[in-house]
Amino acid sequence: MIGDAYGFVDPMFSTGVLMAMTSGELGAAAADAWLDDPARGRRLAARTNRELARSMERISWLIYRVNDPVMRSLFMAPRNTLWMRDGIINMLAGNLYGELRAIVPVLAFKTVYQVLSALHRMGLGPAMPEAMPAAPLGAAAAE
Numbered sequence: 001m002i003g004d005a006y007g008f009v010d011p012m013f014s015t016g017v018l019m020a021m022t023s024g025e026l027g028a029a030a031a032d033a034w035l036d037d038p039a040r041g042r043r044l045a046a047r048t049n050r051e052l053a054r055s056m057e058r059i060s061w062l063i064y065r066v067n068d069p070v071m072r073s074l075f076m077a078p079r080n081t082l083w084m085r086d087g088i089i090n091m092l093a094g095n096l097y098g099e100l101r102a103i104v105p106v107l108a109f110k111t112v113y114q115v116l117s118a119l120h121r122m123g124l125g126p127a128m129p130e131a132m133p134a135a136p137l138g139a140a141a142a143e
């Protein structure tokens with residue numbers, strides 16, 4: 001299956017259209033090959049399925065952590081060190097292809113996230129915006 005029929009991601013993440021189009025292309029290539037050579041078509045379809053499963057795992061990693069204070073802090077202070085911002089945007093845009101230049105920035109981001117999470121659990125590391133008291137309403141205007 002392809003697109004939303006394979007897996008529906010919350011539209012909030014804006015992954016759906018590109019994922020559906022890319023998986024449509026992969027699915028069409030598998031179907032085309034199947035007509036000429038069913039064994040090759042079956043192999044291509046299995047590869048497409050694996051690719052879709054992997055991309056769902058990649059985006060799920062982010063979705064399950066999106067409300068985490070450390071994740072939110074990283075999103076509130078985006079930096080493109082090691083192309084991490086580009087890598088996350090690429091993933092959120094629904095790019096299914098697991099190319100090295102797409103995977104390396106995401107791995108770097110995951111590493112930064114894991115290190116900061118460990119520090120956060122130990123009460124160390126940089127202050128997270130959630131840990132700071134919210135400014136009272138009108139405070140900015142009064143200054």
Ligand SMILES: Cc1cc2nc3c(=O)[nH]c(=O)nc-3n(C[C@H](O)[C@H](O)[C@H](O)COP(=O)(O)OP(=O)(O)OC[C@H]3O[C@@H](n4cnc5c(N)ncnc54)[C@H](O)[C@@H]3O)c2cc1C
Pocket residue numbers: 002003004005011013014015016017018020094
């Ligand atoms: C409110 C909302 C906002 C969204 N915003 C975004 C966004 O900003 N960015 C983004 O990337 N994604 C967004 N998405 C997700 C995106 O729209 C979907 O992921 C994408 O359209 C999936 O494409 P698809 O081809 O798999 O399915 P669909 O676009 O649902 O196409 C399936 C088609 O099959 C037809 N169909 C169903 N059953 C049959 C049948 N038995 N016979 C013949 N035809 C049939 C349907 O009528 C439909 O036209 C949003 C989704 C929603 C609901």
